Amino acid sequence: MIKIQYISQGETPEQHLAHIGEACEAGCRWVQLRLKNVDMATYLNTALACRNICDQYGAIMIMNDHVSIAKASLADGVHLGLQDMNPKEARKILGENAIIGGTANTLEDCLHHIKDEVDYIGLGPYKYTTTKQKLSPILGLEGYQKIVLELSKQHANTPIIAIGGIELNDIEGILESGVQGIAVSGMLTGQGGLEEIIQNIRALI
Template identity: 70%
Template sequence: MTEVSLQYISQGNSPQEHIQHIGEVCEAGVRWVQLRLKNEDPATILKTALKCREICDQYGAIMIVNDSVSIAQASQADGVHLGLNDMNPKEARNILGPNFIIGGTANTLQDCIQHKNDGVDYIGLGPFRYTTTKEKLSPILGIEGYRSITSELRVQQIEMPIVAIGGIVEEDIAGIMETGVSGIAVSGMLTNQVQLEERIQNLKDLIMVKS
């Protein structure tokens, strides 16, 4: 699987804004995008996903669709990211085949172990802190939560790329990377921001120093 050190989770007040922001972050250097479009009808999400696919192809970026296996398949995405209440990853694998990237949301050690058993390719572990981008937020993990979970996974000899997510700001990254995660997923930090190229390069540098 392609290296997952910096992911952008799309954000916007409309499908058009999601596409605009995806284009901006890809142009500025992000190479892993998750289309996370909530509260829209399937036809709108698919139309948006097809536009996202065009942008990601233009910049050689990995494209992941949040929640929907059918939209991921129909838009020829590279993968799907499944929440704890979405389709089981094993079922998704049967539908999508061996070459699709399947990610899973986790909040606890048990979630991580279950995802490993279900064959996901990476885990989105969070939230790091309170974030307004997600409804029904799971318990906050913080640095200690990441450290506890990653150390226990090492004890159990479970290897899996883990991406930290949830309200992360630039000042958090060095400390989070020291816990043993593989990368960072961000949304607001890169949405509608100035000097995007410089900001993205800074993030990549912070991540690479610790990884």
């Protein structure tokens, strides 16, 4: 499994695409297109453009929330929030090979997703982040440690991806808690020296 996911960020769809291109150029190979407050036509057109960028670099493309857009744009999968479509329903639409992730904030959320056979769980937020509205309670290292320990007791092996305000100096401690990867947004958005940042992340992972 690829262990670094870039969640797109920007004021406009064009900015999202530019930042995705920059992240891919710098070596990121797992992208989640996360547009908010745009109409479906704009979302689809942006998704198709994102698909083209990801194809150029051999990157995995995941859509946030919208299963229909994921299918229409030939995305590799979808990331679903707790209030979105059930992962099993999404898999029926997207096919058995689709990568389906789910957002979680608690042990109960994780167990629910595991029951629904997601491919990975995006667990967070690690700390405060401005990239998401209606932020769930912050977990911090202690929260990750408790949840991962409980999951290990239940022999759960669905990969856990940490998310939410993560910076480079946070990564080593997060990984020591037992999670399998990280999702980042602000750390890679519009930053200089992206290739070095991604190399540093990989060295820690």
